[in-house]
Amino acid sequence: MKVVLRNPKRELDVPAPPNVGQLLRDLDVVPESVLVIRNDTLATHDERLSESDVVEIRPVVSGGTA
């Protein structure tokens, strides 16, 4: 499956794990800090993944608060 990461934007090809939550654990991503968008739709952590999926892991943490 294809994983799109941001900041900077890049793509990874990885074997599809069983679900979204496992994908985040495999990539060592804190779930609270991202949205997962599968095939242009938001995905919850229990959603199953397949090799044909394109998943974007979009960071939601913004800085610059002063």
Added chain:
Amino acid sequence: MKCRRCREPAIIELRRHNAGFCRDCFVRHCREQVRRAIDEFSMMQPGEHVLVAVSGGKDSLGLWHLLRELGYDADGLYVGLGIGDYSESSASYARAFAHEHGAQLLEIDLVDTYGFDIPEGSLAARRVPCSACGLSKRHVFNEAAMTHGYDVLATGHNLDDEAAVLFGNVLRWQTEYLGRQHPVLPAAPGFVRKVKPLIRLGERELAAYCVVHGIDYIVEECPMAEGNRHLGYKEALNAIEERSPGTKAAFVSTFLERVHSRFVDEATGVRDDLRPCTTCGSPTPPSAAGVCAFCRIRARATGATIPVTAS
């Protein structure tokens, strides 16, 4: 996962609420949280003219959308900060939203109006970029809202922002800042009322709100914010939240309910002592020799001379 409210398939899980929500129930949840924040803190009244500070990011565009959905008369204000391609890109998102939703967007360019940009201002004032940027934006937002006669200025500070600021203020026991940290700063001579209607929504909820409404926003982080202190605080708080969902919300709400009032006098005292800046007329503390921090940055960045009076 099922939606907690209607049992349809969920699109998002919010561990803080121990719940999943489908699209429609999630949108309703976001509106309810903003409505509750506005009502709880008496932020604004129906019919008031609201100016939303818009950066092109998820929080400010989400806020603008939510306020309009809730029936508020809300215009946007975009300030061009002169941060290269990032500023050009963020402006395009703000303009696209205004165009698509038939909303009015005021634009102020820092270079065109004041003669300097954030990289120059930061360098000249020897401040970290986020400090020069925050100070400049606060000044320009307030001045624009006052000049154009808006009743209230709304900013996109969300629950995560407030938790990170509170964390920083507590770590350093900055009691004056603790007294000032509140979802509403009332109007005062020289100051428009400022409100933070997103205080009950996290930034993950704001990003999701934009995605489900097809609101395009700038996902890239400001290049000048890299390594800033607040990003570090957010990382630490998210690590705690991961182990103990709801901690950030409890941290902020408990502060507002039980602690904030203990420090109000320190902040009020500072505000009572303000005098008009000799250059621009904005309220400024007597310790600043008559010239506000924004005018001092501007003078250093542009090489202009400024009149300084004895304090």
